[in-house]
Amino acid sequence: MSSVSESPSLSAPPGTAPQAPGRPPALPAARRVRLVLCLAALLPAAGWAVADRPVLHEGVRRLVAADPWWLLAGAGLTCLNCVAAACVRQGALPDRLPPGLLLASQFAAGAANHVLPGGLGAHAVTLRFLWGRGVPAGRATASIGLYSLARSGAKSVVLLVFLAASPAWRRLGEPVPDGRLLVPVAAVAGGAVAVAGVLLTVVRPLRRPVSGLLRSALADAREVHTRPSRVIALWGGAVAMPLVQGTALACVGAALGLGLSWAQVVLAHLAAGTAVGAVPAPGGLAVDAVLVWTLVAFGSAPAPATATVIGCRVLTDWVPLVPGSLTLSALIRAKVL
Template structure:
């Protein structure tokens, strides 16, 4: 495999800005909500350790589910141990790039080391993303239909004017891909490869179960981490309401491409508060969720990432 190109000095400020942007956004929010943040941290320090351990177990389960989905998105057989290690390491990369791009980049690099061509590795990312978004939407609709708490989400829905720039950007990107030939050719090839691999994958029941079963389980497992943090802090909301809040906040905050999940966290605090949780407890719950899913695994994840790079597994 050819070595990765050496980063240019001109791109260093941009990479540095991407890495520091989550800290900057979090610092601004913290300065604007100092009393709320202080009370949330104080509550987190007195949380019930049993529920935090249960949340940690659910966090470990998310890496297993992600590994199942990655395997289900490619026809090739991948080594389970290395695949699981790559998904654990991918979590550390997500702190630098928004929208899961860090995890996707690590996964593409892992697939390339296993002999998967670049076009097929990229197509697997598209299939993974489609399955995850589609299954999450179905789960969200199911919770909306089965719960009366959805009525409290009305005031949190953004104004239609806010969605106009997003729709315009998507339309512009579609026109550019249709008109500009240098863009159309690689996109057309990627779509063709993705459709071919999708037919191959869906002809194997084990791959279908791994991909779509994992995609359905992922938001439920992630919401369970949040629910465990809430139980440890006395949030006072049932699991179904916490799950609905997580799904709704993730859908709204995920549209804002901010690294580190800061936009999702802000939307999650507002959604939990709209469901009746005290703002300080909601803030502490989201902090506990981030401690379990991001901060505690960050250092070991970075070490695993470094070890896999040195071993040329990435």
């Protein structure tokens, strides 16, 4: 009686291709995709290091010679900014999120922010995190909108308070965009709003998802503002973020001998971000250039102002980039993202 030997195709696990004898088994498709995503999270750090070697070298050189205690304070404030961002994310959503994973996702979002401009990388990581926690896509997207609205609104309030309290605002004439430039910018913004309104009116398939998203956003916003803990997390974190970022810049300036007060540095940070946000310009480089200009307008010498901006960029962006990328890879590997 002849025995029938099992073929490789019959003994192979489902979903994997049959393997030749003596060869290691191939990775399943899902594991290959996760491995590629984990490695891809590290590519922005390597690519940015190769592209901006002179900036990185100059910033590191000046930071090595700076006061280490002020730099340590700036590094601590950089970590505190992630805590403030996590508070705003939690405050923008009625659902309770796991604090540890939420904080880790915001640390990873900082690394993803270097891949996509305008905060899209951080929003994409947060959306994926919320979907993994069971939050529906519409409500997760609505929380992103509330987060952005709270951040911009709180930053505007903080800027107005500093302008009212500090006499240094009189020196901000040059960094503020020219009124002739604001007219076309306002026209483009108004045209975009008008086009969106026409599309929603004419294209009926768009009306239903957009109206559903708006209803979900309004319902979540109302529920969030009925809970004192969510209100404190949302608006307290939104107010803290620009103050923490400006204070980190002030710490780097103190380490490098900038010669400006804390209020002047924070006001320069707020004014530079607002001025760049009013015109269509690339984010990072434009903010750095206007920030140097603003610090010089407040009375700093050009050399320490430039060194402060470069050093702050290295401390707040470059230093957290590699651990942030590793955190992003770990969250993807753990299927949190």
